[in-house]
Amino acid sequence: MQSSLQCLRPFSEFFCRSIWRPRPQKSSAHGNPAKWSSLGSAVIFGSDNMVGASDRILDALVEANATPAPSYGADPWTIEAEGLLAETFEHDLAAFFVATGTAANSLALSAITQPWSAVLCHRHAHIMVDESSAPEFFTGGARLIPVMDADGKITPEALGRTLKRLPADGPHNVRPSAVSLSQASECGLVYSPYEIAALTDIAKSHGAAVHMDGARFANAVARLNCSPAELTWKAGVDVLCLGASKNGALAAEAVVFFDRKHAVDFSSRRKRAGHLVAKGRLFGAQFVGWLQDGHWLDLARSANRAADQLSAGLARHSGVRVVWPTEANEVFAILPRALGEKLRAAGGVFYEWNPDSLPENESLGKEEVFLRFVTSFLTSPREVSDFLEAAGAISAPETLPDSDVWH
Numbered sequence: 001m002q003s004s005l006q007c008l009r010p011f012s013e014f015f016c017r018s019i020w021r022p023r024p025q026k027s028s029a030h031g032n033p034a035k036w037s038s039l040g041s042a043v044i045f046g047s048d049n050m051v052g053a054s055d056r057i058l059d060a061l062v063e064a065n066a067t068p069a070p071s072y073g074a075d076p077w078t079i080e081a082e083g084l085l086a087e088t089f090e091h092d093l094a095a096f097f098v099a100t101g102t103a104a105n106s107l108a109l110s111a112i113t114q115p116w117s118a119v120l121c122h123r124h125a126h127i128m129v130d131e132s133s134a135p136e137f138f139t140g141g142a143r144l145i146p147v148m149d150a151d152g153k154i155t156p157e158a159l160g161r162t163l164k165r166l167p168a169d170g171p172h173n174v175r176p177s178a179v180s181l182s183q184a185s186e187c188g189l190v191y192s193p194y195e196i197a198a199l200t201d202i203a204k205s206h207g208a209a210v211h212m213d214g215a216r217f218a219n220a221v222a223r224l225n226c227s228p229a230e231l232t233w234k235a236g237v238d239v240l241c242l243g244a245s246k247n248g249a250l251a252a253e254a255v256v257f258f259d260r261k262h263a264v265d266f267s268s269r270r271k272r273a274g275h276l277v278a279k280g281r282l283f284g285a286q287f288v289g290w291l292q293d294g295h296w297l298d299l300a301r302s303a304n305r306a307a308d309q310l311s312a313g314l315a316r317h318s319g320v321r322v323v324w325p326t327e328a329n330e331v332f333a334i335l336p337r338a339l340g341e342k343l344r345a346a347g348g349v350f351y352e353w354n355p356d357s358l359p360e361n362e363s364l365g366k367e368e369v370f371l372r373f374v375t376s377f378l379t380s381p382r383e384v385s386d387f388l389e390a391a392g393a394i395s396a397p398e399t400l401p402d403s404d405v406w407h
């Protein structure tokens with residue numbers, strides 16, 4: 001039988017068969033010439049990492065490419081990016097760039113845990129279900145413990161109950177050394193500064209440091225009327241994995257320590273993991289392009305607006321239930337199965353999602369599917385309205401040509 005965790009991954013065969021090869025189109029709002037658009041080709045709601053990079057980030061890379069520069073992060077772009085991060089977060093910090101969110105999370109956790117300790121996280125957290133055993137590997141064996149009765153977000157009550165249930169018979173039992181929060185959450189919800197502070201207070205009262213998986217941190221900042229500082233160190237976050245890849249970069253993630261004591265030895269951890277990139281400007285330039293002039297928040301606002309439009313449009317469709325408030329750039333909705341199939345056939349790319357992550361008061365009918373739609377900085381209002389129109393108007397082609405399968 002398929003486990004609930006296996007179920008979280010999309011049905012990739014169906015998924016691949018359902019994607020039409022993207023056709024490059026004219027410039028978008030962000031000037032990117034390789035936009036995938038319009039029904040009849042593909043409308044990308046599969047993930048925000050399916051689109052390319054913003055022009056500003058590509059320009060920064062081209063500029064950084066033009067001259068020789070010191071290697072291993074001693075280049076001017078990496079140094080400028082570190083400065084921009086300190087400015088953005090209004091705090092002294094130690095920042096380390098890596099290529100993937102998995103590396104960022106696993107290495108960040110390794111810096112604040114011991115191999116014989118525990119990391120508490122949401123039961124659907126990326127570190128729990130989508131990073132193979134990298135967090136365990138890089139922490140040297142720390143145990144991930146799910147906060148089981150958390151719904152769309154971890155609540156102080158749920159965290160408190162889980163902590164209380166952990167046996168404390170040292171040295172026989174693992175004790176928590178870290179609590180990990182995802183911003184935005186696994187269900188596309190955002191944690192307010194007040195909610196974060198309540199959780200970090202509990203974590204700290206149990207001797208645990210706080211890690212934030214910020215793969216969609218930009219979307220949360222863009223949504224909430226507060227500063228990056230208020231969502232992190234001011235609310236008690238010790239280390240943030242700040243993801244740019246899902247929001248306009250090609251591949252760039254920063255591990256940001258707000259207290260340098262946690263960053264001791266981190267450069268060796270990163271090197272040992274193979275994430276100290278010789279041409280460090282590759283990450284530095286992307287982060288400079290991303291952070292300068294608030295570009296990162298413009299991109300995130302654009303993605304959030306598209307999600308709002310999609311969410312409102314789907315909710316108006318009879319038989320559709322948007323199951324979580326749309327607070328970042330993800331829409332989780334139950335659709336009649338036939339409608340889901342029709343949207344796929346019309347070129348929609350999206351994942352079937354794990355019903356185990358539905359809110360308590362929701363359940364899936366026999367002829368229904370639970371879907372996740374993710375918008376990106378490139379999703380245009382026109383794409384969303386065409387897609388919504390297709391929900392009402394377009395009938396499915398019987399088969400998709402094999403030559404159009406995207407690998």
Ligand SMILES: Cc1ncc(COP(=O)(O)O)c(C=O)c1O
Pocket residue numbers: 099100101102103126182213215216245
């Ligand atoms: C919440 C979250 N964290 C981290 C990541 C980054 O993972 P990757 O290692 O694929 O870059 C993702 C990507 O899907 C994510 O959704």
